[in-house]
Amino acid sequence: ILMVEIEFENKKILLIEIYAPNGPQEHFFQKLYNNIKKIQYEEICILGDFNAIIDKTMDYKGENKKITRKKVLLKNFHDLAKETKIYDACREHHPSKTQFTFYSNRHQSWSR
Numbered sequence: 001i002l003m004v005e006i007e008f009e010n011k012k013i014l015l016i017e018i019y020a021p022n023g024p025q026e027h028f029f030q031k032l033y034n035n036i037k038k039i040q041y042e043e044i045c046i047l048g049d050f051n052a053i054i055d056k057t058m059d060y061k062g063e064n065k066k067i068t069r070k071k072v073l074l075k076n077f078h079d080l081a082k083e084t085k086i087y088d089a090c091r092e093h094h095p096s097k098t099q100f101t102f103y104s105n106r107h108q109s110w111s112r
Contacts, residue, residue, distance in 0.1 A: 001032060005041075014041040018048040025052065029073075033080040046086060050077075053111050054088060058098055062109025 002017040016036070020028055036044065052073045053059040080086065090099065090112070100110035 001035070003035075003039075011042050013043040013045060014039060016044065016046045016048075018046060018050065020049060020051045022051050029077045029080065033077075036080060036084055044084065044086065054091075058091070059100075059112040060109065061098065061100065061111075062104075062107060064107060064109060 004015045004017070006013050006015060016032075018032065032046075050073060054073050100112045102111050103109070104111070
């Protein structure tokens with residue numbers, strides 16, 4: 001987790017860059033949640049590699065229809081997003097468009 005404060009048009013913005021683990025993520029997102037709850041900023045932008053998807057129907061395309069639970073963002077991340085009013089900017093601007101940012105040759109699948 002890397003946090004950087006910037007100022008843009010007299011507004012303090014916190015950029016949070018994450019690289020979530022491929023394996024168990026509960027501890028990672030709980031730590032992120034606890035850190036963000038302590039911080040007071042007008043705007044927070046979280047970006048990076050979550051190593052998980054938000055919505056199985058919109059953010060995944062592949063032959064394997066059974067996506068393991070660990071590949072979907074955990075409830076504590078959704079709690080964090082709701083409590084801190086974090087939203088998915090891509091979904092806000094493209095609510096019904098399927099777009100992908102990652103292709104797994106091994107699994108023959110696309111995800112975002």
